[in-house]
């Protein structure tokens with residue numbers, strides 16, 4: 164009876180909200196029309212060169228953008244107005260509030276909040292608080308104490324209210340499972356209605372800290388990272404511009420997939436770069452046009468380690484000392500100009516300054532001291548003295564380059580017994596791998612840098628296990644004012660020799676004690692229980708039992724293993740794919756390497772794909788990292804292709820965990836031993 168009454172009043176509430184939204188849409192459409200007209204007129208005025216029309220045009224364009232944004236939000240809200248509600252008493256004011264929470268905030272008459280945006284501080288109550296006493300954080304102010312007495316989750320389909328659940332868990336499991344059973348379109352799903360408590364904590368943590376998130380495959384790392392950007396831009400819009408954010412990944416495929424999810428979350432204009440583009444970008448003009456990024460060679464393993472970059476640091480320290488040669492600067496007429504102690508002290512207190520910056524600073528001091536010591540002297544005498552000491556430090560007059568310094572370092576290492584012969588040859592030809600580029604960045608920072616870049620403030624790194632320690636060390640040094648959000652899974656490190664197989668060193672490099680955080684995400688939202696359990700067989704071997712997956716309870720079909728004779732395999736694959744195609748939107752055939760990938764593309768008559776798309780994709784396993792598909796066919800998962808070692812186990816783990824609903828294994832030989840069932 165109570166439920167029926169509630170349902171009735173909820174339906175009425177929804178109707179009244181929809182009326183407000185429709186009214187807003189009508190009003191914004193009118194405003195848009197008027198603003199567009201104004202823009203056109205101002206544009207004509209600018210063309211004629213009338214008065215200050217350019218300034219007015221720019222201002223009107225901003226207004227138009229604002230109107231269009233509001234229009235877009237209201238139109239989206241019409242499709243799904245809200246997903247949750249919280250009723251609570253605000254302890255500070257002793258008032259009772261009832262708030263509906265949606266993906267898009269809606270207001271009446273531009274100021275009365277009707278639906279609260281999911282990113283607003285109060286919305287965190289919905290994700291975090293249980294019924295009873297609690298509080299929520301407000302950026303830059305004291306937490307607000309509350310007493311929560313209702314938390315409701317809605318199932319809205321378009322403009323229809325299908326039902327609601329009162330709950331004291333973060334998000335209703337029924338709703339979560341329902342959400343998870345939907346088919347995947349070629350866009351990262353937004354999870355706003357079902358964000359889990361542990362994910363919410365990461366999304367809403369202050370932007371003024373570094374964090375590392377270890378999350379099993381499908382635990383929402385990428386999704387959480389995107390929601391965090393959206394949250395920060397909403398709440399700290401005065402501090403950060405979108406262009407100060409840079410998302411870094413290892414492949415265009417991954418970045419392309421990520422960027423598809425951004426506009427949905429109201430995030431535009433954030434930067435994205437592959438790591439092998441980002442490092443050259445940081446080098447600015449020091450990265451010469453003739454330089455090329457190349458794949459790592461046999462030296463990459465050594466170069467990816469912290470010891471390598473520490474040795475480079477030592478080398479650069481010695482280099483700086485050799486060229487500075489600090490000693491008392493004494494003039495026969497003026498006496499002591501600058502003491503060695505004074506300069507040593509300055510150097511020690513400013514470890515972030517490059518050699519060139521230090522020399523510039525010392526020159527400024529020399530100049531000031533000479534002017535002071537010459538107060539009583541002729542002006543021409545002072546000028547002569549200034550001229551005499553103008554080039555006391557002269558490193559910047561040398562024709563050094565970052566690559567030249569790097570070669571000197573490598574030669575020295577060779578002398579010390581480590582041979583980097585191949586790297587020396589390649590660097591000589593202007594060819595650098597990721598780790599060489601990182602080394603150049605550090606050399607530039609320590610020796611050549613004139614001005615620190617402040618282009619970026621927040622760096623978000625996805626699939627962080629792909630890169631070695633030395634890259635992180637360098638990023639931290641060359642971007643000292645940036646905060647880092649690092650998302651990864653060491654069980655998915657498919658660059659076994661160079662990437663990260665545990666987080667310990669990275670924690671030391673990036674996390675400041677007491678300020679920064681390491682988070683674990685263990686629940687997997689992607690795969691069905693059947694697929695998760697199958698992946699679990701391999702995970703044991705991929706992470707030596709490190710991080711276990713907890714699947715969300717969602718059953719699907721059993722994993723299907725098919726074997727066939729070589730000559731029938733192609734036919735079997737096409738039949739299988741056409742069957743799956745009838746039920747799913749995104750399907751991947753995942754192969755061990757490029758050669759197999761080519762073969763399968765030929766069988767299915769598919770061209771090479773550059774970006775993530777709906778339909779069938781044929782990809783080598785290395786390129787599927789971070790992506791997901793409704794159904795996956797694993798091509799030839801035999802022991803010849805996936806040998807029984809940790810490296811191959813990681814690859815296979817990545818491949819299996821790409822499937823949301825169905826997984827097929829198709830090949831001519833016996834399955835690799837990595838897929839053997841666990842001995843209980």
Ligand SMILES: Nc1ncnc2c1ncn2[C@@H]1O[C@H](COP(=O)(O)OP(=O)(O)OP(=O)(O)O)[C@@H](O)[C@H]1O
Nearest residue numbers: 352354357358359380381382383384385386688789
């Ligand atoms: N709270 C949630 N509610 C509903 N779906 C979720 C939730 N969290 C994650 N998902 C879904 O789980 C899937 C996996 O998310 P995502 O790709 O972000 O995981 P990941 O940890 O980056 O995975 P991988 O390491 O394999 O790349 C996505 O379809 C995402 O929408």
